[in-house]
Amino acid sequence: MPSRTPQLASALTRLETRWGSAAVRLGQVSGSLALAPAPAMLPASPPVDEVLPTGFAALDALLGSGGLPRGVSVSLRGGRSSGKTALALHCLAQAQVQGAIGAFLDFGGVFDPLEAAGRGVDLRWLLVLRPANLLEGFELGAALINGRQLDMLVVDLPARLTARDEQAMRRLVAHARRQSARLIVLEQGAVERSAPGALADTLGLRLELEQRAWLRAGRDVVGRRVRVRVAKNRFGSPGREAELEIRYLVDGEHGPAVDRFAGPA
């Protein structure tokens, strides 16, 4: 392969930054389509101490970097009950173990503290933001991130966004990138639909979740099996898939986690 000139490398980097690492593919033989992204063009993996485990070993292995890199915004896209929130709460819990302070931007008012505590989230170090509308929520999130005391923000987006909302969301992503904060965006929408979502080009990592099967213990449904597909990844190869088992929290499992937060603070 002929060596790349600096101009070519710069142009490729710009393209990848704009459209994702899978956008540029190098042909091995003239006239044929290459199937793999150019490995040499992938940015170096982030340092290990800046990587946050997701709480699922299979997913960490899939991401290439061993978890979610710091300063990278992640989109979790999937239909209802596909495990987006559970995965985000797992990440939040892992981040808090590392000393992070998190916030949950709850547009729909559906955040369940009991579920969060059961998934290991420390409610003492979690802010729940309930704005009056989308724009106010994005402003609030940006203000918190710019204060540099917040490490992780989970944004639970509604199904439809106006063009103005999308623009505000992109600004929020830019703020998070600049302040090296982690942003996890929960996007509603079935994976089969081809719509790339509002943030396809701005986020560094994009995971698509799809429920595959129920997990049963006897006649009881105890969880679900979820297929995760890496649709975009700046730190590894996209297109990989893994299956995760996300179990429901039953009363007996709620107890020990919830007990830590019950009673007066």
Place this chain on the structure above:
Amino acid sequence: MRLLYLDWPHLPLLIERQRVALPELVVIGGQPWEQDCVLDCSPAAADLGVRRGQPLGVAHRLAPEAHFLAADRPAYEAAMKRALDTLANFSPSLEGEAGCDGPHFGRVLIGIEGLHRLWGDEATLCRRALAAVAQLLPGEPRAGIGNTRFGAHLAAVVGARRGVAPEVIPAGEASAEAAYLAPLPIGLLPADEETQQRLRVLGFSRLGQFAALSRSAVVARFGQRGGELHDLARGLDSRPLRLRRPLERLRAEAEIEPPVDEIEPLRFVLRHLSTALCAQLAARGAGAGRALLELELDHAPPQRLEQALPEPTAAAGLIERLLLARLTAQPPPAAVNRLALELTGSGPVAGQQLGLFSPQLARAARLDWQLAGLAIRFGPDRLLRAQIADPEASLSEQRVAWQRVTEVPLRPR
């Protein structure tokens, strides 16, 4: 140092007796089935073994026929606070506790040295002070005047037995007080039961006998605490008065000529005022807990903005930024011609909490200030924290308590 000791024993009981006629056996604190402790009891109940701080259930087993009363803590504390405020007019050196759960509730120590030209001799001052609080607190207090805390206390005890108020220990050196204390029973020493028993076994019945021992011998046998008791018996008590400090109110104001209706010039004035007040606070090692901004407006009624601060602070920049956020959120409706800033609720400045086991603690204070600013900008209902109240509650809304971050800061107090 000359000290006047005033003591209203069983003050909650006296206040309750003033309200209604009560039987001889009374326990104050609540009903026997409640999870609370005894706040006060009548002497008859004390004879049966009821003690302050005892669980109410235990008190009920000891005195089942006693009349159990709920404690009206706000009333007791308000009465004591009024009395302390009145006594503070006699001397700035005043020690007293207004919280009725404290161990020294009902006791007041007043430094009266050098006040004879203002209030007359010591006995006259004491009578005037007692007359001033006679309408505020029920009952006759025990009163004693001495050179030390211990001496004044014992003088009050002795005076109550003799029916004298106040009982006065002559002014002078420690030896004068030791001479007064010498014939008093050894049981008046504030020693634990075991030490008292050992003293009795060793044949000591009077304070003078104990004081006659060499200090090193007492320390060798009774340890450091024994040495302290020996000092008390010799009229040596170095414990200082813990002065009751009223809340500091610091105020500064500035005329604005000509009146301005923009925020930026107000910010300039606000910075000057907050810097001046915070310098005073910092010099005292204190911080303000609340800020009050008063705006005198041109042809409009004045505007008052009161802002609670996330923690006691003497940092002018933080106070200025928060008040500026208030001004931006609620801009004055007319031009401002006078700006006054008052800092209240002073307390010790909060220190920096290091996060040994919770790394988040190190950043919590700074985040609290940010959240206070955001709550002003977006509204306090937008930023919440969840606390699990009762995970087993049948109604989902009862399982979780939502709290505003401005009311429950991240940083624990």
